[in-house]
Each structure stands twice: as structure tokens, then as C-alpha cells.
Amino acid sequence: MTTERYLDEWRNAELITAAQHAALVALVRRQRFSIFLELNGLLYVGVAAIAGGVAWTVREHFASLGDVVVLASLTSLLAACAWYCAVHATPYSHDRVAAPTFSFDYVLYLGCLVFASELTFLEYRFHLLGVDWNYYLLASAAVYFAAAYRFDNRFVLSLALSTLAAWFGVRLSVWRLFYGYLSELTLAYGGAVALAGVLLHRERIKPHFLETYLHVAANAILFALASRSGGTTSLLWLIALLAACALAIERGIRFHRFAFVVYGVLYGYVGVTTRVLRPVLFRSETLVLAYFVLSGGAVVAALVLIARRFGRE
């Protein structure tokens, strides 16, 4: 029986109204076929291609073009994007705001990418901040965060989070405090992102952004902990990893966000496995293989329990 026949049955049984039936039949028969996603995909790829091409052109041809032409072109493009956003923007709200026009989000995104290119060029050519160039990253991240919140744009929010990650990497290395310790840097970054996301959510400022923050933070924190858990260093890293994984799994189950359950299981398994197998690796292939069979079985059993109790579709 096709879906259409189900619809007829439901209408005859008066489970759905005639208007609902008509709307749904149009969808099922594809009499109303949305290409919303495809058009958005074209815009995203288009904007990414333009930004990439701009960066490539500046890099390849700045000598022949000259600083003035490069800066004038980039500034014009940036100004055009800013003008478009300023003219079409709707008033700010703490809650979700729909994009005022179809291409608005992508124009803003392009503007942010061009802004990054222009800053890169400025610093490279004129060395305005010298050794403190990393403040460009912090300033860029601040601009992106402001734009993401002002215009409710997740693409720009992601750009802000990745730029902030870059600043963490550079700035904390400059302090030498964490020099050479990628895990600690990643951990600090993940913690900061999680804290910011939770605080903003608590203040009800764009609460729908929380999940983006948590995805980034969870991956950063769990990656950092898992990468240190397998070494011969303190057992504390492994304990911290297991605690973080347990938290991710518990929160994921509670709020039905099963991606976090996956993060907890995978990072936890990698961390524990590298720790457990390190002493026997290349010594006993039987032990290694038996470990994978037994531990894999244990994980499957646990996941089946979770799936049966919480993850049924």
C-alpha cells in the first residue's frame, strides 16, 4: 500500500481533515516539490567558491595589482555585503529570527570571509600589530560572534568558533604556558566554548545556538582527553575522560541528543583501548584480538540496552 492510499484511508476514517488530505496528497504525489535545500546548497557552495577565489587571487596577483587595488576591491566587496545586511536586517531579538531574505545569511557569511581575507592581507603587508598579530584572530572572532548573534546566523557562529580555536592555539602558545601541549589548549578551548554556550543559554540569548556550542565543546574536550589517556602519564587523564564520556552519554540520553552518546562511546573506547593495549601491542596478537572481541561485545550490549530503553524509533 502506498502512502497515498494510507492518506485516503485516514481521510475516510476522519482521522485527518479534507484540507490536510489535500495538502499531504500534493506532497506525496510531488505536486508541490520543494527545492529549498538545493538552492541553499548552491548559495553556500557559491559563496565558498567566491571567498576561496578572492583569497587565491590576492595571493597570486597582489604584486601586479598593487596594495591599493587589492584593498579597494576587498573593502568594496566587504562594504557591499555590510550594506546589504544593514538594509535588509530585521530588528534584533534574543529568540530565533528568520533570515529576512533568501540570500541574506550567505551575503553575511561572504562578508565575514572577505573581512578575514582583508585582515590577513593588511597584517601581512603592513604589520600593524607586529608580534601581537594574534589579536586579529580574537578581534575577528569577536566580530563574527557579534554578527552571528545580531543576525542569527549559524554559519558565522561556526566561523567564530573556529577562529576562536585558532586564537587559543596561538595565544596560549605565545604565553609558553601551554607551549607544545595541544591537548591542554584544546581542553581549555572546549571548556571555554561550553561555558560560553551554557551561560548564554541560561540568559536566554539565542538559546537555539546551544547545540552548536556543545557539539564543538564536546568534541574538543573529549578529543583532548582521549589523546592524553593512552600515554604513560597520569591515570587522571583517563579518569577525566571516562567522567566526561559518562556525562556526554547521560546528557545525550536525557535530552535525546544521541550524537553526544556517540561521542561519549567512541572517544571513551579509543581512550580506554589505547591505554589497555599499549603494554601488549605487538607482543600478543591473540590478546589484542580477544580484547577487541570482548570489549566490542560489551559496548554492543550496553548500546543495545540504551537503544531499547531510550533510543527506540
Place this chain on the structure above:
Amino acid sequence: MTRRYALEDEERLRAIANVRGWARAGILRSDQAERLEADLHTGLRRTNPFLRAVLALFTALIVAAAMGLVFVWLRITGAAPSALTFASAAVVCAVSAEYLIGAFRLYRHGIEEALAVAAAPLVGLSALAWTESYGLPASRLVPLAVAALASVAVYRRFGFVYAGVAAMVLTAMALSELRLEETTRRLVVALAFAAMFAAARVAYLRHDDDVRAGEYASLQAAACAGTYLTVNVRLFDAFGAFAWGTVARWFYWGSYVAVWLIPAAGLYVALRDRDRILLNVSGVAALVTFTTNKPYLGLPRESWDPILLGVLLVVVATTVRRWLARGPGAQRGGFTAEKTLERDRDWLRTLATASVAWPQDVGAARPVESPPSQFEGGRSGGAGGGAQY
């Protein structure tokens, strides 16, 4: 081959997914959706897609490790014992999948999928061991063909579309093993994909039930992609390892025409049939055609090429959107640029969040002719935050 699941059950599950989508889009009230879902109950056990993926991953890990353990414990070394062991393992996997489905009514639960799918490469490995033991010529041809047949069997029995796609790829790989000159090889593989496309299309047009038609729509789109990837001679130029040899001049220019015709024909058919997956595959193929056009014609790439392509895409998207929006009821010929289901917005959110993982390479704006900067040394990516900043 008889399907493991009743068609009616699969139709009900598809209807449940539709009902949920319609409720999220606000077309159905939540109480209506609950009632309809209750009516559509099947008794099949499914799970969340994330848990399904991890369950499949760990089941595959167990199968691989268990195979290794058997070989180590029993000290299996010869070709014939290896072939027998792989074949036995394939049988165990297939039987286990059947048992889990029969006993626990699992449906797209990850575990039974991994077990059923694992049977195909295990049968292929068994065939490989046999052919090696007999020293047959072109020894990879037979194992690949056997694995392809096993994948077809898995698809026919369980309805896993990805097993059908794997069968297509394995068939193409098997044909590539034939000792043929480069042009003939490409032609044979492309014709094989075209034949698979035709077969899938005939099946797609023949089935009026949503489940089977959906499966064949995916398979025909995969075959279309396979044909395109085989025909496009300049596709893998950037990846030396995957680059095939040189082809005859007539094939080269014939393929140049084909890489324009295939996406165009695909888009035409997809728009006529309102076939989303073929539309997306053809759209991506069209994009690839644009990006490989210059290499095809032997023209040098310019730094502004991406800008021109990007502007073209933006213009096309905004023009089509405006044209549709100006139509009566914001649609033309049944096409609309409006969002009809929340699922579309979910995809966009996922894309936006995932874009954190592919940092924009705006650091590429750094001029190359200048002397090295004293400020290099950034550690991580991000918007201009790489070591090249």
C-alpha cells in the same frame, strides 16, 4: 530472492517517518500524529540513527577481530583452509543476521546490518583464497565478482540500498581487472554502469509502491554517478594514485561531450520525475563538469575561476528562487523554493555546525611573493588562523 521484511511493514515504517515529518511541519496536529503512528505500528524494532551507526561499527569490529582470532588460534595458513574459514564465517554472519531479525524483529538496527553486509566481503575473501590457491590468472577479478554477487544477494534479501551500491562498485572494480587497454576498460565500465542505470530505472518505473521505488531511485542515481565518474577523464587529475592511464583521442573528446550531457540529461529526468536524489547527483555532476572544463580543454586554471563559478551559482540560485516565488502560490509547475518540511532546515543546521570542521582557508590571501613572515607559527586552523596567516 524473498525479502526478509514484509513490504507492508516497510511501507508502514515509511508512512510513520512521513507522519512525523508532517507533524513537525505543522500540517498534522501532534494528537493526530500520535494516533496515526499507533495505527501504523509494526512490531519491528528500530533505533536512533546515531546508535544504529555505532552498533554497526562495533559489530563490524567484532566480526573482523573474531576472524583474526580464529586464524591465530587455529593457526590457519594455507589457501584452502583460509577459503573454508572465510566461507564459514560468511555463513555464520548471514545466519546470525537472519536469526536476530527473526528472533528480535530488528530493522535497521545496526547489528544485523553489519552482520549481513560482512558476509559479502567474507565470501569475496574466500574466493580470493581459492583463486590464489589455484594460481588463476586475473585472480582479483573472480573475488570481486563474487563479492559483487554476494552484495546483490544482501540487497535483495534485506533491502539495504548501500549493499546494492556496493555491488555496483564491486562490479566496476571487477571489470577494471580485465586485461584491457585503457580506453576499452573505461568504455566497458561506463557501459556496465549505464546498463545498471537502465535496469534500476526500469525497476523504478515498474514499482508503484513508495518503498521499492525509493530504493530503485537511489540505485539509479548511484549508477548515474558511477557512469559520470568513469567517463570524466580529467576528474582524478589531482589524485595521482587514482588517475587512470591515457585514453584514445576519440574517447577523450567523446567523454568531454558526455560529461556535459550526463548531468543535463540527469537534471532533465530528475526535474520531470521530481526525483530528489537524481537531482542532487546530477547537480553535483554538473558542478564537477564546470570545474574540470578547463583541464579538459588544456587551458590553465586562473585564480578567478572559483569567483566566476561562485557568481554563476549565486546568480542561478537567486534567479530560480525569485522566478519560483513570483509564480502563483509561490510555485511554478509544482516546484517551490519554500521549505515544506523541517527536515530541510535540519540539514542546513547540520551543514552550518559541521562547517566548524572545515576551516575557511582565508589565510590563502597571504601574498606568496613576499619574504617569510616573522609571525608564522599558528597552530590550528580557523578563519585565517593557520600557520600561513
